[in-house]
Amino acid sequence: MTLAQPLKSESEMASRKALNQWLVMPILLMNCFVLLGQCARPLNTEEGEDLVTCKHTFHFQVCISTLRSVPASKTSDLKVLAEIALNLSTTYAADTLSYVHELQSNSSAANGSNNNIYASRCLSDYAEEYSEAIENLKDSKEALANGDCDQVDTLVSAAMSDAETCEDGFKDMQSGDSDSTSPLTERNRYFSELCSNALAITKLLV
Numbered sequence: 648m649t650l651a652q653p654l655k656s657e658s659e660m661a662s663r664k665a666l667n668q669w670l671v672m673p674i675l676l677m678n679c680f681v682l683l684g685q686c687a688r689p690l691n692t693e694e695g696e697d698l699v700t701c702k703h704t705f706h707f708q709v710c711i712s713t714l715r716s717v718p719a720s721k722t723s724d725l726k727v728l729a730e731i732a733l734n735l736s737t738t739y740a741a742d743t744l745s746y747v748h749e750l751q752s753n754s755s756a757a758n759g760s761n762n763n764i765y766a767s768r769c770l771s772d773y774a775e776e777y778s779e780a781i782e783n784l785k786d787s788k789e790a791l792a793n794g795d796c797d798q799v800d801t802l803v804s805a806a807m808s809d810a811e812t813c814e815d816g817f818k819d820m821q822s823g824d825s826d827s828t829s830p831l832t833e834r835n836r837y838f839s840e841l842c843s844n845a846l847a848i849t850k851l852l853v
């Protein structure tokens with residue numbers, strides 16, 4: 648199914664952003680017109696489905712660079728692209744979890760600093776939230792395989808909010824120390840972008 652036709656203008660992109668459940672019908676109708684328009688000329692396969700698909704995400708550069716790191720993304724099958732995007736999020740979450748474990752063992756090796764109580768509490772929160780995020784992403788791949796895009800939406804959103812919970816937890820613990828940032832801020836941001844892209848691609852399947 649190729650519902651993912653390029654929506655070229657800024658305003659069409661913006662209307663994608665405003666996608667809500669009750670907007671799905673009008674958007675489907677709009678896609679129908681776009682599809683009708685495309686029938687008149689041969690499909691442009693030169694541009695690449697990944698590029699076309701990434702135009703529907705909020706983080707285009709991240710989308711393109713990560714999808715292109717996976718050879719299987721040279722496909723016009725949106726469902727496969729959605730699965731790859733979920734895989735990328737899962738892999739990054741797993742990588743972040745190992746990073747957290749490494750930080751944990753490093754911080755327990757260095758005794759004595761005042762920060763240690765905060766740091767170790769914070770790090771176990773991170774470990775827990777990222778484990779949950781990984782579970783949610785695994786479940787979301789099953790939901791995708793079963794064609795249940797709503798469930799993918801719910802589970803990926805939960806994974807994203809797990810990462811945000813980590814960040815908030817760290818900020819709370821750091822109250823009073825204004826210039827300290829979480830050692831995982833960058834990773835949380837990137838993870839959220841990967842998840843956001845996976846969601847946007849899944850929504851194209853609805």
Ligand SMILES: *[C@@H]1O[C@H](CO)[C@@H](O)[C@H](O)[C@H]1NC(C)=O
Nearest residue numbers: 717719727728730731733734
């Ligand atoms: C996603 O990851 C799973 C498990 O690692 C793998 O079996 C599957 O082939 C991947 N899917 C795609 C489309 O690359």
Ligand SMILES: *[C@@H]1O[C@H](CO)[C@@H](O)[C@H](O)[C@H]1NC(C)=O
Nearest residue numbers: 746747749750751752753754
């Ligand atoms: C943990 O400590 C090792 C040895 O000091 C260091 O090489 C590594 O970068 C540290 N890991 C993290 C995540 O800070």
Ligand SMILES: *[C@@H]1O[C@H](CO)[C@@H](O)[C@H](O)[C@H]1NC(C)=O
Nearest residue numbers: 753754755756757758759760
């Ligand atoms: C850290 O503290 C514990 C308990 O106070 C002690 O048993 C351990 O040897 C210390 N480790 C290091 C690396 O100093």
